[in-house]
């Protein structure tokens with residue numbers, strides 16, 4: 001089996017479990033993926049939601065929870081690799097990156113915007129870092145910025161395509177074009193890989209490229225590797241596992257989902273996102289939900305102008321209140337039919 005080498009860090013299986021915000025991927029899921037040879041990723045987005053002082057001391061609760069979950073996942077990992085996903089759009093993004101690196105995260109992956117200062121934030125630590133990009137243009141801009149500012153480049157790159165769950169780096173129109181096969185995202189993947197390979201020559205180092213979005217089985221993994229990728233990032237498939245940190249009702253919503261009730265929504269983050277169509281989505285389409293408390297999660301959120309508070313909606317969902325919460329999911333979630341284990345999912349992904 002092909003290992004994934006990120007500098008001196010080696011994952012036995014070239015599968016990264018994608019970070020899933022607000023409590024869906026914490027230490028239980030990430031530790032299990034790492035123990036099974038992949039790279040387990042904890043999302044730092046409102047990670048402290050179940051800390052006792054979350055509502056009154058949000059920032060500190062999140063920092064404490066980052067340390068706690070990274071350490072706990074590393075303990076479960078049996079020598080495997082554990083990392084974090086930090087959304088660049090978070091107000092406390094820089095602090096989350098620094099806290100995770102200090103706690104011993106092997107890798108740090110940043111999406112939802114371009115992490116222009118990421119090399120500086122991990123300076124002097126052992127953490128390897130990667131941006132999440134959805135176009136060749138984005139990776140080129142970032143590489144040029146990092147070169148000029150730091151004379152540094154990425155340790156690896158994650159390409160997230162239009163079939164992914166959560167926030168998407170595309171307009172709703174672009175997503176529709178890709179899904180109707182009017183445009184083929186494989187062409188963009190190949191262009192991004194070519195750009196990364198040129199960067200490898202410049203810096204004389206291997207920069208693994210990881211493909212994400214809609215990877216469901218070993219056929220998809222094989223296809224990504226044939227396009228020239230070094231590994232895959234998979235998220236939705238890990239939700240309906242025993243080890244996933246979300247409430248059982250969240251996992252059941254995935255099992256009950258069909259292709260028809262997965263839709264693109266407009267998120268308060270300012271980007272389109274993919275989620276399950278449920279009572280909550282129907283309600284906010286009719287009228288906005290008043291924001292009762294602002295947790296200060298996003299750098300650019302305007303509480304008076306948004307249709308609902310995304311933190312509140314995601315917390316309700318992860319705790320199992322599916323009718324009143326926002327359930328992010330990837331485009332292939334309708335194909336999930338049962339609860340399995342991380343080991344089973346890993347084996348299915350690599351069965352070729």
Ligand SMILES: Cc1cc2nc3c(=O)[nH]c(=O)nc-3n(C[C@H](O)[C@H](O)[C@H](O)COP(=O)(O)O)c2cc1C
Nearest residue numbers: 018019020021111164165166213214234235236330
């Ligand atoms: C429930 C859920 C939450 C997610 N939260 C985040 C997040 O907080 N930050 C992020 O960069 N990506 C997030 N993602 C995207 C995943 O990390 C991953 O790249 C993507 O979903 C891969 O596609 P797949 O779900 O079809 O495997 C989320 C995805 C899901 C399904």
